[in-house]
Amino acid sequence: AQSVTQLDSHVSVSEGTPVLLRCNYSSSYSPSLFWYVQHPNKGLQLLLKYTSAATLVKGINGFEAEFKKSETSFHLTKPSAHMSDAAEYFCVVSDEGHNFNKFYFGSGTKLNVKP
Amino acid sequence: NAGVTQTPKFQVLKTGQSMTLQCAQDMNHEYMSWYRQDPGMGLRLIHYSVGAGITDQGEVPNGYNVSRSTTEDFPLRLLSAAPSQTSVYFCASSPQGHEQYFGPGTRLTVT
Numbered sequence: 368a369q370s371v372t373q374l375d376s377h378v379s380v381s382e383g384t385p386v387l388l389r390c391n392y393s394s395s396y397s398p399s400l401f402w403y404v405q406h407p408n409k410g411l412q413l414l415l416k417y418t419s420a421a422t423l424v425k426g427i428n429g430f431e432a433e434f435k436k437s438e439t440s441f442h443l444t445k446p447s448a449h450m451s452d453a454a455e456y457f458c459v460v461s462d463e464g465h466n467f468n469k470f471y472f473g474s475g476t477k478l479n480v481k482p
Numbered sequence: 483n484a485g486v487t488q489t490p491k492f493q494v495l496k497t498g499q500s501m502t503l504q505c506a507q508d509m510n511h512e513y514m515s516w517y518r519q520d521p522g523m524g525l526r527l528i529h530y531s532v533g534a535g536i537t538d539q540g541e542v543p544n545g546y547n548v549s550r551s552t553t554e555d556f557p558l559r560l561l562s563a564a565p566s567q568t569s570v571y572f573c574a575s576s577p578q579g580h581e582q583y584f585g586p587g588t589r590l591t592v593t
Contacts, residue, residue, distance in 0.1 A: 376522070401581055410572065411525075411584040457524055469540070470515070470574075470582060472524035 369394050371460050373473035381481045386430075386445040388476045390458030393439060399461040400441045401470075402432055406454045414456075417441065428452070453480045483508050486585035488573050494591045495563040503558040503588050505573030511583070513576045514556040515540070516548065518569040519587075525572060531556055563592045 374389040392398060402414040415426025422434045428451075432443045441458060458473040489504045507514065512533050517525040517540075527540030531550040545567060547559040556575075560567060570589050574582040 371524075403584075410586045413581050413583075416581050469527065469530065470525075472517075472526070474522055474524045 369398070369460050369462050369469075369471045371458050371471055371473035373456075373458050373476050375476050376474065377477045377479065379479040379481060380448045382450055383447050386443070386448045386452065386478065388443040388456050388458075388478065390441045390443065390473060391439055392441060392458070392460045394460055394462070396462065400432075400434060401459040401461070402426065402430070402441075402443050403457045403459060404454050405457065405475075411457065414443070448478075448480045450480050450482065453478055485509065486573055486575050486583050488571075488585035488588050490588060491586065492589050494593065495560070496593055497563060497565060499563050501560050501563065503560075503571055503573075503590075505556045505558065505585060506554050507556075507573075507575040507583070508554065509575060509577075509583070510553060511575035511577050512553070513578065513582075514550065515574045515582065516546070516556070516558045517572045517574065518542065518567075519572060520569050528558065528571075560590075565592045568592045 370393050372391045400417040403411040405411050414430050415424045417424045417434045425431045430445045455475045455477045457475050460471050462469040486507045515530040516528040519525050526542050529548040531537045537548050568591050570587050572587050573585040576582040
């Protein structure tokens with residue numbers, strides 16, 4: 368069965384310092400993995416996706432994530448946080464098996480950026 | 483393109499009332515889904531559809547019905563609202579094998 372664990376419910380960083388949001392997944396098949404961002408009272412926006420091409424995936428707004436199959440991880444990073452990065456981030460795994468398009472969400476990580 | 487649209491944005495219901503949340507997409511996507519978002523729980527799949535006339539249950543289908551008569555529309559019906567259905571509801575669509583595009587959400591309160 369597919370599942371996603373986001374290891375931190377809250378992360379707080381200072382503006383200009385690196386961001387690391389951790390995600391581990393389990394999947395019976397070759398997974399597709401995604402990171403979405405949700406700003407307060409808004410919908411969800413795709414940051415980046417991994418679909419079995421390059422293991423290091425670059426997304427929008429300077430974010431990137433590395434797929435590590437041996438560690439079943441897909442951590443999200445950014446070299447330098449900006450105030451506008453404050454939001455909730457969701458790691459998502461897509462079932463590539465017979466339920467092809469089912470998405471499984473992690474519980475989310477709220478990122479706080481201090482001035 | 484308008485993308486994925488949802489109506490209404492806000493709704494307050496009394497326990498036992500019924501209502502339909504509307505979702506429409508203009509991208510000709512095959513797949514459409516409904517999720518609910520509750521604090522600390524991420525998004526949970528309620529129902530999904532892989533094409534017109536085909537629907538299936540997700541993780542939390544109880545108390546909700548769906549139908550898909552056209553590619554564009556995927557309404558979610560609450561048959562008899564309960565306080566446990568207080569949540570934010572998101573509709574999403576996607577072409578086969580690709581990421582999902584989300585609507586702006588409907589905030590529902592059941593008193």
